[in-house]
Each structure stands twice: as C-alpha cells, then as structure tokens.
C-alpha cells in the first residue's frame with residue numbers, strides 16, 4: 843500500500859520538475875527570439891545607456907549592521923550618525939546613545 847503511494851509522489855515530483863524546466867526553457871527562448879528594441883541601423887552601441895547587463899533591477903547594495911552584523915538591503919537599513927548603518931533603530935540607539943539629548947519619552 844505504501845509503495846504505491848510513494849510511486850505516485852515520485853511521479854508527481856518528476857512531472858513538476860519537467861514542467862518547471864519546460865517553463866524556464868520556454869522563457870529563455872522567448873527572450874532570445876525577441877529582437878533588440880533599438881539600434882537597427884546605427885553601427886555604434888545603443889544611445890540609451892542600458893548598461894552591459896540588461897537586468898530587471900540593479901543589484902541593491904547590502905549594508906551591515908554595526909551592532910549585530912546582520913546584512914540587509916540598503917533601503918531597509920537605518921542610517922547612523924557616523925555614516926554607519928544598522929538593521930533597526932533599536933540597534934542604532936544601543937550603539938550610538940545620545941550623550942546629552944535623551945529622548946523625551948516618559
């Protein structure tokens with residue numbers, strides 16, 4: 843009984859794998875067949891500076907939290923006072939306590 847069930851699971855996995863590979867190959871073929879949008883007659887490089895690798899989004903620089911060492915994307919980092927970056931305002935306050943300017947809480 844269990845052997846038959848296992849066979850079905852394996853068959854499903856193989857089918858999923860084949861479908862995924864087929865999808866990836868189809869996407870690559872489509873992107874390869876699509877002609878470049880500009881620069882049909884110009885002999886030089888395209889005037890629109892798209893960069894050498896036309897990626898979907900530029901790689902975001904990773905910043906390191908100066909307190910716990912966690913790496914996080916730059917748009918999620920909290921900027922410190924001395925040019926350092928932190929993963930959260932709590933770690934920034936722990937590392938850079940305000941000397942004479944306590945927060946007005948309490």
Ligand SMILES: [Zn+2]
Pocket residue numbers: 907908909910911912928929930933
């Ligand atoms: Zn941190």
